[in-house]
Amino acid sequence: MxxxxxxxxxxxxxxxxxxxxxxxxxxxxxxxxxxxxxxxxxxxxxxxxxxxxxxxxxxxxxxxxxxxxxxxxxxxxxxxxxxxxxxLKDVTVLTDKKSVVVQGGALWGDVYEVLSKEELDVVGSPLWFVGVGGYTLGGGYGPLSGTHGLAIDNLLSATVILADGRIVEASANSEPELFWAIRGGGGQFGLVVEFTFKLYPSSGPYGTGVIVYPGDEMENVIKVIQGWKAGQTPFERFTINFSRSAPHWKPSIVMLPWVAHDENGERSKTVLKPFLDGPIKPVFQRLATVPNMLVVSHGADASLGTAPRRLSIRGTLFSDFFPELLLGVWQRWVEFTEGNEDVRSSTVIWDLTSPKKLAEINVADTALKTRVPHYWMVVQGRSTTDASTPTANDFAKSITSYVREKNATLSGTDLGFFVNMAGGDEPPETVFGEQLPRLRRAKARYDPGNFWTKGFPIEPARD
Ligand SMILES: Cc1cc2nc3c(=O)[nH]c(=O)nc-3n(C[C@H](O)[C@H](O)[C@H](O)COP(=O)(O)OP(=O)(O)OC[C@H]3O[C@@H](n4cnc5c(N)ncnc54)[C@H](O)[C@@H]3O)c2cc1C
Missing domain, CATH: 3.30.43.10 (Uridine Diphospho-n-acetylenolpyruvylglucosamine Reductase, domain 2)
Structure with a gap:
């Protein structure tokens, strides 16, 4: 050799x-x-x-x-x-400060490091260690998606190395079909060495922190969420976690808010009022106003740093925060984490970002299959031993299937799964939906020999 x-x-x-x-x-x-x-x-x-x-x-x-x-x-x-x-992780803000060129190996933390100095924002991950590459090719849901849509909706162009060794520019005007495919189709069309994203003036400072309720308030918390959601603007969001933590390991609802334009903490006080001074009182709260997305993206470092490294992560999409859906998952999660100490730090995470903006894009404009208003959730099956790993994996799989099916029954629409939080063994039809035939044609054009095999199988079309 x-x-x-x-x-x-x-x-x-x-x-x-x-x-x-x-x-x-x-x-x-x-x-x-x-x-x-x-x-x-x-x-x-x-x-x-x-x-x-x-x-x-x-x-x-x-x-x-x-x-x-x-x-x-x-x-x-x-x-x-x-x-x-x-x-390959350089980040270069162009002189007009309207776009940024990011190399394919950068993490979102690398991007925020540069943008925080310029008081600029981009649609990216809430966590610094997530890669720009995979995140963007799979769609890219972020805290700023409420105001600016997904990462792919802000992608202006990409430099892609194809399986035949050609280095091509993909944009609306150059290789438009490749540009379509890499916006939601994953990494099976070529290796992206540069992404150019649209920039925005910063919407910081940001209100962040943690608000915790005891598990026996679950039904009341859902009521508060429903009421709050009716008046939600794109400038605030929550991540809602079903979580148990040491030393008591009791079921808790951990709400992680994100509030834009939070000058002196003023917007947080108003926006989070129903959660702090409403009918139910948190057992714990710690809120802070931080200057930029770089600081926001390090907010979960302490808790993630202590999580077990055997992580079975799987997510799916859902149409709305239906009480029946949340309660069904809650009951299953409580039961699962109660019975086995090895897996009790497993969590279920729900993303509550305003979905209007991502639904403004025509479904044919990018390869992402879901453009009706929707949310996403993810299960992190966490196990401390090899023996309990299959159990945690099965749990993640069964909950995401449950959410998919229950949501379809309650909303009348099957939203399927999505690339970024897939386990990897879902049928490609459930991830790409009606986009699959067009993705297969793009594959035949840009990777006819199926060189890029990692990811969901997209067989090159043979017709
Ligand atoms: C803790 C956590 C939080 C997350 N939060 C979010 C979130 O808020 N929103 C969201 O949308 N997703 C989120 N994700 C999912 C995340 O976006 C995906 O897992 C994404 O694939 C990660 O990108 P990566 O580059 O780090 O992954 P990798 O594991 O490195 O790559 C994933 C896939 O992308 C391909 N790829 C990566 N870079 C390139 C490139 N430059 N060119 C071609 N192919 C490439 C890889 O080959 C692979 O197929 C989260 C994941 C975790 C673990």
Whole structure:
């Protein structure tokens, strides 16, 4: 076997800690033992890696790692090459300050680091360690989606390296079909080395923090959420967590607010009033006003830092915060986490961001299948032992299926699953819906030999 030589670094298992760090993922369950990890520092390095992989007999599998946050094993490879983009993470604000060019291996924290100094905002992840690459190619729901839509709705262009080694510009005017496919279709069309996003003046400072209610208030909390939601504007949102934590491990409802334009904490006081001074009183609250998204994105560091590393993450979409749906999941989660100490830190997370803006885009304009107003939720099955891992995985799978089915019954619409929070084994039809035939045609055009195999299978159309 010939040797892979690039200007960047190539690591093998013999490289010890450096190799171990390079194959590490957000969840231990997403990690596979790559034969080689290639860390390009130039775009031609990527072209050389592709050529090398194809020249082997048989051709060697190539996986691409952006931030390594995805729950599936797509950014890892068992015996193949991982292209680890961590050395391609420059972030450049263009002189008119209306757009930013972000390299394909940047994390959202890298982006916020630069934008916070310029008092600018972009639609990105609420957490710093999520990669710009995977997040954007899967759609990209963020705190600013209420005002500006999804990450893909703010993507102006991308520089993509195709399986045949060509480096192409994808935008509304250049390779428009590729531009359509990478906005929601995932990473199976090419390796994106640059994304250019629209920028906005910052909507900070931001009110953030935590408000906790005891589990026996669940029904009342749902009533407060319903009332609050009726007057919700795009400038405030919540993440709602079903959670147990030490030392008591009692079921709790943990509400994480985000309030834009929170000068001196004034908007938070008004917007969060129903949750602080309403019919139910929190057992704990800690609120703060922080200057920018960089600080917001580090808000969960302490709690995530202590979470078990065996994470089975799966999510799905839902149409509304139906009390019956929330209560059904609550009962199942309480029962599951009550019975087994190994999995009791498993959580269920509901995203309550105003969905109007993301529904303003025509469904044919991007590859994302769901453009009716909707929300997303995710289950984090957390296990402290290998023995309990299948149980946590089954739980995540059964709850997301339950939410999908129950939501379909209550709303009359089956929203299916979505790329960013998929387990990876969902049928592609349930993730891409009616977009799948067009995605298959785009695949036939840009990757006819099916070189990029990691991700949901999108078979190149043969007609
Ligand atoms: C704690 C947590 C919170 C999250 N919160 C949100 C959220 O609020 N909103 C949301 O939408 N999603 C969220 N996600 C999901 C996240 O967006 C996806 O998991 C996303 O795929 C992560 O991107 P990544 O680059 O870190 O992932 P990776 O695991 O590195 O990659 C995921 C997929 O994208 C491909 N890929 C990555 N970069 C590139 C590139 N440059 N070119 C081509 N292909 C590439 C990979 O090959 C792989 O198939 C969250 C995930 C976690 C773990």
């Amino acid at each position: 010939s040797k892979l030589v690039i200007q960047g670094t190539v690591l093998t298992p013999e490289d010890g800690d450096a190799y171990a760090a390079a194959i590490r993922r957000n969840s231990d369950l997403s990690q596979l033992p790559a034969k080689l990890v290639a860390q390009p520092v130039t775009y031609t390095d990527v072209v050389d890696i592709i050529a090398y992989a194809k020249s082997q007999t048989p051709p060697i599998e190539v996986a691409v790692k952006g931030g390594g946050a995805h729950p599936a094993t797509w950014a890892s490879s068992d015996g193949g090459i991982v292209v680890d983009l961590s050395k």
